[in-house]
Every structure is written in structure tokens, then in C-alpha cells.
Amino acid sequence: MPLLRLENVSKDYNVNQGFMAGRGIRLSALAGVSLTLTPGQTLALVGESGCGKSTLSRLALALERPSAGRVFFSGQDLNALSPRRLRALRTQMQIVFQDPATSLNPKMTVREILSEPFIIHNRKENMEEEIIFLLRAVGMAPEQARLYPHQFSGGQRQRIGIARALALRPSLLLADEPVSALDVSVQAQVLNLLLTLKEQFGLTYLLIAHDLSVVTHLADRLAIMYLGKIVETMPAAALESFAGLHPYTQALWRSAPSLTPGRKPPPLTGEMPSPLAPPSGCRFHPRCPEALSLCAREEPALQEIGPGHFRACHLEARL
Amino acid sequence: MTNTLEIKNLTVILEGRDKAPLKIIDRLNLSLAPGEILGLVGESGSGKSMTALSVMGLLPPGVRISQGEIFFKGRNLTALTPEKLRSLRGLDIGMVFQEPMTALNPVFTVGRQVAEVYTAHLGLSKKQAWQEAVTMLGKAGMPDPARRAGHYPHQLSGGMRQRVLIAMAMALNPALLLADEPTTALDVTIQAQILALLGQLVQEEKSACLLITHNLAVVAQMAQRVAVMYAGRLVEVAAIEQMFSAPLHPYTQGLWACLPAQARAGEKLPVIAGTVPSLGEVPPAACSFAPRCPQALDLCRQAEPALLNLNGDRRVACFLRHQERK
Numbered sequence: 001m002p003l004l005r006l007e008n009v010s011k012d013y014n015v016n017q018g019f020m021a022g023r024g025i026r027l028s029a030l031a032g033v034s035l036t037l038t039p040g041q042t043l044a045l046v047g048e049s050g051c052g053k054s055t056l057s058r059l060a061l062a063l064e065r066p067s068a069g070r071v072f073f074s075g076q077d078l079n080a081l082s083p084r085r086l087r088a089l090r091t092q093m094q095i096v097f098q099d100p101a102t103s104l105n106p107k108m109t110v111r112e113i114l115s116e117p118f119i120i121h122n123r124k125e126n127m128e129e130e131i132i133f134l135l136r137a138v139g140m141a142p143e144q145a146r147l148y149p150h151q152f153s154g155g156q157r158q159r160i161g162i163a164r165a166l167a168l169r170p171s172l173l174l175a176d177e178p179v180s181a182l183d184v185s186v187q188a189q190v191l192n193l194l195l196t197l198k199e200q201f202g203l204t205y206l207l208i209a210h211d212l213s214v215v216t217h218l219a220d221r222l223a224i225m226y227l228g229k230i231v232e233t234m235p236a237a238a239l240e241s242f243a244g245l246h247p248y249t250q251a252l253w254r255s256a257p258s259l260t261p262g263r264k265p266p267p268l269t270g271e272m273p274s275p276l277a278p279p280s281g282c283r284f285h286p287r288c289p290e291a292l293s294l295c296a297r298e299e300p301a302l303q304e305i306g307p308g309h310f311r312a313c314h315l316e317a318r319l
Numbered sequence: 320m321t322n323t324l325e326i327k328n329l330t331v332i333l334e335g336r337d338k339a340p341l342k343i344i345d346r347l348n349l350s351l352a353p354g355e356i357l358g359l360v361g362e363s364g365s366g367k368s369m370t371a372l373s374v375m376g377l378l379p380p381g382v383r384i385s386q387g388e389i390f391f392k393g394r395n396l397t398a399l400t401p402e403k404l405r406s407l408r409g410l411d412i413g414m415v416f417q418e419p420m421t422a423l424n425p426v427f428t429v430g431r432q433v434a435e436v437y438t439a440h441l442g443l444s445k446k447q448a449w450q451e452a453v454t455m456l457g458k459a460g461m462p463d464p465a466r467r468a469g470h471y472p473h474q475l476s477g478g479m480r481q482r483v484l485i486a487m488a489m490a491l492n493p494a495l496l497l498a499d500e501p502t503t504a505l506d507v508t509i510q511a512q513i514l515a516l517l518g519q520l521v522q523e524e525k526s527a528c529l530l531i532t533h534n535l536a537v538v539a540q541m542a543q544r545v546a547v548m549y550a551g552r553l554v555e556v557a558a559i560e561q562m563f564s565a566p567l568h569p570y571t572q573g574l575w576a577c578l579p580a581q582a583r584a585g586e587k588l589p590v591i592a593g594t595v596p597s598l599g600e601v602p603p604a605a606c607s608f609a610p611r612c613p614q615a616l617d618l619c620r621q622a623e624p625a626l627l628n629l630n631g632d633r634r635v636a637c638f639l640r641h642q643e644r645k
Binding site for chain 2: 048049153154155156183184185186187188189191192195210211212213214216217218219236237251252254255256257258259260261262263264265266267268269270271
């Protein structure tokens with residue numbers, strides 16, 4: 001059974017503020033997305049700002065309700081659960097935030113921060129031992145429990161955030177850009193820690209990133225999003241068979257500067273259009289270097305073009 | 320030909336109220352030839368942004384240059400009055416910052432903010448200046464510049480705002496462009512566009528550019544030379560091909576090795592143990608990297624290695640490398 005399953009999920013927001021007031025305009029942040037995450041997998045959601053990846057993650061954790069479609073966690077429909085059942089299920093899904101400086105309460109010691117999950121979910125027996133165990137698991141010393149967040153470096157704060165997320169032994173860990181606020185040498189330490197903890201705690205990861213190069217190091221599967229849609233999902237290894245990839249995936253990959261010295265022309269011109277007025281047909285067609293006339297008229301569906309590799313594109317698969 | 324920028328023995332300190340001053344930049348030497356892009360790389364707290372602020376004379380309160388000189392086209396900037404320095408900024412020295420939202424004034428249209436460069440420095444009329452601003456926004460890749468010039472910063476995307484900043488910085492063809500993390504806040508496809516634009520403008524105007532970033536791949540794309548800072552000191556300077564094919568300093572080697580792009584997916588990355596020292600933790604008479612260095616000798620903890628020329632323009636501050644060359 002999949003750990004997390006999104007079935008044709010959409011999310012619209014009413015845009016009724018400021019100069020938009022009273023126009024009844026709806027912003028489609030997520031449009032008919034389906035996704036499956038099996039236990040033990042690491043799935044990376046990749047896309048640029050405004051593509052809907054954060055909306056998707058909020059729906060996956062039942063922090064928001066979808067406008068249409070259903071979200072299942074361990075087979076249970078999250079939006080059909082009673083608040084009490086949902087609260088109990090929440091211990092199974094935890095988050096690591098992007099910026100450890102703003103996601104830890106500066107007035108609490110590390111011990112207090114790590115106690116919170118136990119107190120909230122009323123699991124206070126063995127709490128002290130648990131906190132020491134968690135600190136050790138993320139590579140910190142138990143004596144550091146009496147310190148405050150500002151006494152730590154960025155990398156250590158991210159370790160504290162990870163320890164807090166692990167406190168209730170979740171099965172799903174959602175990490176929203178977990179290393180993008182960190183220095184290069186610290187990024188590697190945290191990426192290694194995430195690899196170790198996955199084994200140790202038997203975790204399933206849902207990673208969110210705007211840059212392919214870092215997440216591909218951790219991910220088994222990738223889901224590439226553009227303007228509220230998944231345009232491609234595939235095994236991470238499929239990035240190597242570059243030619244058959246969705247033109248947007250290719251552009252994302254080639255946009256990331258490489259370590260080979262020398263200039264490269266930018267693969268894409270223009271910017272992502274507003275989700276208030278998404279383009280007709282394929283939402284990527286106005287920026288697509290290979291767009292056909294068909295692309296402006298008809299929206300492509302996700303089609304399997306290789307084992308576990310789904311792509312929404314009218315171009316012939318060249319695998 | 321004189322260098323566009325020549326930083327000599329620059330030391331910048333943070334003065335404490337009742338504590339001894341802390342060194343933010345420690346005896347930095349750096350030069351930049353006309354038309355050259357130099358990448359200045361380092362992790363947070365290494366002093367790379369303070370280097371740019373020193374050049375512009377915009378150091379925050381409590382921070383000052385205690386030693387050394389900065390020459391811009393042969394003129395000593397550290398000896399100039401604040402008024403003289405202000406007239407150079409924007410005219411001869413352009414600046415692009417990381418966060419385009421905070422660098423723009425939210426209550427004026429972007430066209431007016433670009434036009435201000437022309438009225439302030441060239442004394443153009445408002446109408447002429449607006450025309451020039453629209454042309455410059457177009458050069459900076461702004462689509463439909465005549466209409467966009469009338470927009471306020473909040474109406475533009477992050478990439479568009481960065482184009483406005485670049486238009487302002489490059490408006491008067493400055494001899495020197497200081498770019499501090501110009502693409503860090505941007506999405507990858509927009510980053511690629513902005514980098515290409517910066518490279519093209521710098522080349523057309525033959526400006527020298529100091530590109531400050533923590534992203535090694537951005538440097539590989541843009542720069543001809545790269546200088547690596549660690550804890551306020553330069554540890555290695557080399558041409559881009561040399562640095563990326565064989566870094567010499569153990570810190571640079573560690574930094575290069577821990578990039579995920581260099582490793583196989585799912586495998587542990589080699590890491591540099593420990594963390595970057597904070598101000599005041601840097602040992603004064605020792606190599607600043609010695610506490611984290613896997614190859615450190617006793618000597619490294621007792622004396623500070625100089626930044627020595629190895630061959631040509633390649634400089635490295637490491638006793639191990641110095642000994643190998645003897």
C-alpha cells in the first residue's frame with residue numbers, strides 16, 4: 001500500500017483582496033495532480049516558485065483541504081477523518097523547514113524545543129532519554145540540550161529541526177528545501193545526515209526543491225512541476241537518458257550552472273506565466289523551444305514512456 | 320595598463336564597545352584588470368561581502384578599515400571624502416545586490432529609479448532621463464520596457480526586479496561592477512538568464528566585475544579568475560581552469576569535493592569536519608583553517624602561511640603546498 005497517494009487533487013484560492021476584490025477570480029495553484037509515494041521511497045518535487053510544490057505539500061500533510069480530489073495517507077482519506085483521528089495520524093508525518101533560524105523558537109532551549117512534540121501528543125514517559133537519543137542521532141552532544149538556538153551555527157540548527165521532526169518516529173518526513181539556506185560545506189554534512197537517518201529510522205522522504213542538482217543526490221524518484229501541474233515523474237536515474245525528457249525538465253537541468261568552466265546560453269527565455277491566467281493547451285508551450293501548433297490547443301496527458309517514467313508532452317518520445 | 324581595482328593589504332575590523340576589535344578582513348590583496356570577471360568565493364562570515372562594501376565605502380557602523388588601501392583606476396578610495404566617493408558610486412562603480420526587493424524603493428516607479436541615475440550624475444532633464452532609462456531597461460532584457468518603466472517594484476517578479484537593478488548599475492557604463500550574490504534569490508531558469516545578461520553587458524562595456532558568491536558553479540560559468548576566502552583571509556587565487564581542475568588549498572579541495580554534483584547519487588559526500596570559525600575564534604598566528612584541516616602539520620598551528628605565488632598568477636596560502644614547491 002502506498003504511504004501517500006494524491007488522486008486528481010486540485011487547489012484553487014479565491015483572489016478577493018485589494019484591487020482584485022469582488023471580481024470572483026480564482027487562482028488555480030494546483031490542477032488535477034496525482035502522485036504516489038511508496039514506503040521507503042525518496043521523492044523530490046522540483047519546480048520554480050509558483051509551480052504549486054508548496055501547495056501540494058500542505059495538502060499532503062492535511063494542513064489545507066483540496067478543492068477537488070482526495071489525499072490518502074496509509075490508505076486513509078485525510079479529509080474524511082475526524083479531527084481527533086487526524087491529529088493522531090499527524091505524528092506519522094513531520095516537517096523539516098527551509099530556514100532553521102526562523103523555525104526554532106528563540107526563547108526555548110533545545111531541550112524545550114525537543115520536548116514539545118512529546119508534550120503535545122502526550123507521550124511524556126522516557127522523554128529525557130528520548131531527547132538524548134535524538135540529539136545523538138543527529139550528531140549532537142546531549143550537553144547541548146541546555147543551549148538556545150542562537151548559540152548554534154546554521155547547520156547545527158538544522159540538525160535540531162531534524163531531531164524535532166523525528167521525535168514521534170514519523171513514517172513520512174517532508175523536507176522543504178532542507179539545505180538551500182546552508183553553506184556549501186555544511187550542506188554536505190546535512191545531506192549525509194538525511195541519508196543516514198533514512199536507514200536508521202526507516203523513513204520515507206518527500207523533498208521539495210527548486211534546483212535539481214542537490215535533490216538528485218538523495219531522490220529515487222522525481223516529480224517535475226510547472227504552473228500547478230506535474231509535467232513529468234520518473235526514476236532519478238532517468239535524468240541520464242536526457243533526450244527523452246520533458247523539455248521543461250531538460251531546461252531545468254541545463255539552467256543549473258555546472259562546474260565545467262565556460263559560458264552557456266540560458267535554455268529558456270521569459271518567465272512562468274501567472275496562475276491567474278494559465279496558457280491554453282500545454283501550460284509550458286509559450287516558453288517551450290520545441291512547441292508544436294498542437295501544444296497551444298490541446299493539453300497533453302501524462303503518458304508512460306519508460307518503466308515508471310511518465311511525461312506530459314506532445315513531442316514524440318525519443319527514448 | 321593600470322588595474323581597475325587594486326586592493327592592498329586591506330584589514331577591516333569590527334570595533335567592540337569594551338572588547339578588543341575583531342578582524343573581519345585580514346590583510347587582503349586583490350587586483351582586477353579591465354574587462355575581467357573575478358569570482359570571490361567563500362562561506363558566510365568569510366568577509367566576501369565586506370570586501371565589496373569596503374570598496375564602495377559603505378561599511379556598516381562600527382566596522383572600519385584599519386589598514387591598507389583600495390585603488391580604483393589608480394586613485395586611492397580610502398583617502399577620498401564621502402562626497403567624492405558618492406559621486407563615484409553609480410557613475411564609475413556599479414553595484415548589484417542579492418535581494419532586489421530591498422534594494423529598490425517601493426514608492427517610486429522603476430523607470431524613475433533608473434532615470435535618477437541619469438539626472439543625478441549626468442544632469443539630464445527628467446524627460447531625457449526617462450527615455451534613457453527605458454532604453455537601458457530594454458538592454459537589461461526587460462520585455463516591453465516603455466510600459467514596465469511605469470511599474471512599481473512590487474508589480475514585477477524577482478527576475479524583473481533584478482533586471483532593474485542591473486539596468487541601474489550598468490546605466491553609465493561603470494568601469495567596475497560589484498555584484499554580490501546577484502542570482503541567489505532567483506529561480507534556476509531565471510538565474511541562467513540573469514547570468515547571461517551580466518556576462519554580456521560586462522563584456523560589451525569592458526567593465527571589470529567582482530562577482531561575489533557562495534555558488535562555485537556560478538563562478539565556473541562567469542569568471543576568468545577565482546579567489547577563495549576563509550575566515551577573513553584569502554587562501555587561494557587561481558585562473559578558473561586551474562582552480563576547477565586541481566584546487567591546491569585543503570579548504571578549497573574540501574569545498575570542491577563536497578558538492579553533490581561531484582558524487583554518485585545516494586553515496587555519502589566527503590565533508591569538511593567542523594564549522595567555519597566565528598569572528599574572534601580565528602587563531603591569530605596560525606593558519607585559520609588548521610583546526611579543520613585533515614593534513615595540518617604542527618607548523619600550521621604555530622605560524623600563518625603567506626599567500627605565495629606558485630607559478631604565474633596562482634597563489635596559495637598553505638605550508639604543505641609551499642614545501643612541495645621547494
